[in-house]
Amino acid sequence: MTGLSEQDIDRLVAGTHDDPFSVLGLHEVGGKLAIRAYIPGAVSITARDAKTGRRIAELNPVRDGVFEAVTRRKNRFAYRLHVTNHDSSWETGDPYAFGPVMGDLDEHLIGEGSHRQLWRVLGAHVMTHEGVQGTHFAVWAPTAKRVSVVGDFNVWDGRRHVLRRRGATGVWEIFIPEIGDGERYKYELLGPDGHLLPQKADPFGFGAEHPPATASIVRSLDGFDWSDADWMGTRADRIAIDAPVSIYEVHLGSWKRVPEEGNRPLSYLELARDLTAYVKDMGFTHIELMPISEFPFDGSWGYQPIGLYAPTIRHGTLQEFRAFVEACHATGLGLILDWVPGHFPEDQHGLGWFDGSHLYEHADRREGFHPDWNTLVFNYGRREVSNYLTANALYWLDEHHVDGLRVDAVASMLYRDYSRKDGEWIPNKDGGRENLEAIAFLQSTNMTAYAEHPGCVTVAEESTAFPGVTGMVDGGGLGFGYKWNMGWMNDTLRYMAEDPINRKYHHGLMTFGLHYAFSENFILPISHDEVVHGKGSLLDKMPGDGDQKFANMRAYLGFMWAHPGKKLLFMGCEFAQGREWNHNASLDWHLLDHPLHKGMQDLVRDLNATYRAVPALHERDTKAEGFDWVEGGAVEESMFVWLRQGAEGTPPALVVCNMTPVHRPGRRIGVSEPGRWVLRMNTDAAAYGGTGTQTADAHMTEEVASAGRPHSIVMDVPPLSTLIFELER
Known part of the structure; x- marks a missing residue:
């Protein structure tokens, strides 16, 4: 034996060793370097020089897959392991022969909660490290006893690739040679009590398997040659408060499907061709996508995300999503993503109870659970969690060139008693109902986004009268660029639902919005929320018979386009889809064979053209x-x-x-x-x-x-x- 204790061997074999780097790889023994490896099932292991391929040493079996050998060398060297078992043989690099990847500055910024490119440090990154190609894995799990990365490359055995703990930050990392883009993986953790936790997807995973499978996929962030510099330089003018902004809201899974191929949704590359051409032809200025961060359940429409850093694989890979973004810009369209930092689902492979502690969520369910959606609430007061979310906003703006983020359910973030009864929520430090930590997070994220990415926009879906949503942060506002005008939408749709003979009794519903129309920078939203859950389609909300319904809807859309505020219309409304939206089916494009539906589509196209051509309709919107x-x-x-x-x-x-x-x-x-x-x-x-x-x-x-x-x-x-x-x- 050369200093490898029986206790170390027992812990390696049992998968409870929290620091295998201290015993595996290269270690000095009596002035010479020893090689130690743990490969369960191996019959023999030979170390070979990484440059020449010459044999360095035959490792001796110690016990249960543990091997070691003392070499004649005194200086560190690069080597590879030739391994045989009862069935085959192979050659591999030794992950325990490599030094750390993360630097001291990264650790400092992570500890501070101020790392603005956190995704470039944590997650899975294809790279060359110490002259060798492979993938670096890093994850934040401060209370875990042991963290491993598992995948097909190690037969999902959590004993084989245990990560190195990095100081007080709670980050663990490992560089695994020779694996790269496309590898499936998860993290396997032992909680603080030593018990094995459910395998976790990577919080920073840039790719994911097709649901219902739940593994993360290694995806390289490099290798895409952007050619949208002209757009990026002018996009600020296209979303400005004095610009004609008309947004087409889209659910990618149901905009259009391919019935000849099992009714599948379109790919990012097909959408890059078809969706952008259609939206441009219709005269909209921006596309807004319902959430495309990876999510496990189709019925959530993406509003219960698990992989905040992964464009959903339902439509293609990360690089194909980028091609879609670039096609939007080449067509002259901005792209806004729905972003969900307000809550996350409790799926076992997600963020909940991540390292055996309430890491991302509040421990007290009165703070950390959303009764409306049966989801968990982020702990915005924890600096690492706030950093995780702010970095995610920057990630989409930086890595994928998206032009804006529409933040979902902001009201649920602002108030501690949101949808909670008395006794079911905890007041803030001052005894109030405002979520001061969430407010600070939103302010910080907005300031950072606008500072780091000039020309971008953030939009709040905020349904209350919280003051200063689009106000400047230094004046106490939240710092959003725009706010959805939910009050206008509710009031005007209530009015339109009335029989025209009764509308004179509800006249104020159409005029009340002007009392506050200039208190914020507003977007007038006719969104997906208005055409689901038994609410019927926009057309169906209108009174009267068939022709009267169309006439009412045409008048209403004209009222909306001429009213102060930017415009947002959900897909299908532009041609007056008759049935309620179904996320599992394509829009009813065949309706365009009917003159009334085609006429509605032509009207929306012309409304957009008029909106652009008549400056008074947009120049002083706010x-x-x-x-x-x-x-x-x-x-x-x-x-x-x-x-x-x-x-x-x-x-x-x-x-x-x-x-x-x-x-x-x-x-x-x-x-x-x-x-x-x-x-x-x-x-x-x-x-x-x-x-x-x-x-x-x-x-x-x-x-x-x-x-x-x-x-x-x-x-x-x-x-x-x-x-x-x-x-x-």
Whole structure:
């Protein structure tokens, strides 16, 4: 024996040794270097010089797969192991012959919770280390007794590749030679009590198996040649508060499927061709994807992610996802991802109870469990957890060139009593209901994202009146670029669901949004949430028979596009899909053979074109001076008339909405300036499936006061319609 104790051997064989680097690999013995290896099932092991292939030593079997030999060499050397067992032989590098990969600065930043490229240190990275190709694995598991990486390369045996513990940070690492891209792996951990935990997927895994399989996949982050520099340099202007921003929300699994091939969803490469071309043709400026971070359950639509760093394999590999992003940019489209830092599922292979402790989640279920979704809540007050999530936001912006993140369920993060009854939540340190740690996390992440990636955008799905969601952090705001206007959406859809004869009793639902429209930078969202869970489709929400439903929906979309706030429309709504959205099936594209559905699609395309072409509709979206009621109180007629004002020198726009099926001929409308007002949009046009009620293409003002204005025009207002005019300069 050469210093290898029976206790060390027992622990190696039992898989309980927490520091095999101290006994395996190269070690000095009596002024010479000994080689020790543990390969269960091996019959013989020969060490060979890594450069020349010459035999260095025959390792002697000690016990149960443990081998050792004392060489004649005094200086460290590179070697390989030639191994035979009863069935075969092979040659391999020895992972215990390599030094650490992580540096002191990385450890310091991890300990501080301030590593802005944390994914470049933790996770699985294909690299050359000490002149050898292989993969470096690193994971944070501070309370674990032992951490191993397991996979096909070691027959999923947790005794073979035990990681090296790195100081006080709680990080473990190992470099395994000769394995690379495409390898399946998981982490096997012994908890603080020494018990074996369920195998875990890599929290930083860049790839994953097809669900329901749960292993992580080694994916190289290198090797993609981006060619979107022009887009990246101009994207800030395309998402600015004075820009026309029109977002098409998409669930990749059900936008379009291939019935000839088992009804499979499209791949990233097919989407790069088909989805981008369609969205560009429809005139939208951005695509927003429902979550594509890897998730185990299709029915969660991605909102219960397990692999925050892995683009879902359902549509292809990481590199193919990048090709999709680049195709968006080449087509002139921005890409926004739904991002879910608010909660995560309790699946055994996920983050919950990761190292035998409440590592990522709160220990107290009153803080750490979401009753709405049966999920766990991140412990934002733990600096390593906050760093993990902030780094994830930066990862998508950095590695994949995405243009923005829409943060899901922000309200659930902001309030400790969200969906909880009295006694089921814990107040903050000041006795209040606000989640101060989550607020600090959101502020820090927003500031960091905008600082590190100019031109990006963050968007909050926030359903309460929490102040300053889009306010500057140094003024106490959360620092988001935009906020979804959930109140506007709920109010206006309630109004539209009313029979037109009753709408005069609910007039305020359409006007109330203007009381707060400029308190935040708003996006008007008609999202997936409005067309699921028995709510029916957008078309189905409209009253009346078939034709009336379409007329109501056309008028409503015109109202939305002319209203202050950026636009978001869920896929299928643009052609008035009749049935509720089903995540397991393709959209009903065959409906476009029907003139009314095709007319709705044409309307949305033209609304987007009008929105871009009429600057007053977007230039002062977030400023009160950009909006002026002409008639907000035409209750009996259920009409709404307003002016949109653009930047100085921009012609104003006039909007006239008639939310009844009553034709109003010769209606006098007050305007701010004299001149010729040109019709830019009529949602009731015959081309869209409307009545085609005659409305002049242009109107000259008369010096007749109306609605408090010195000038007016007289027009025929079609039934159930929105008209948009622009003053001709």
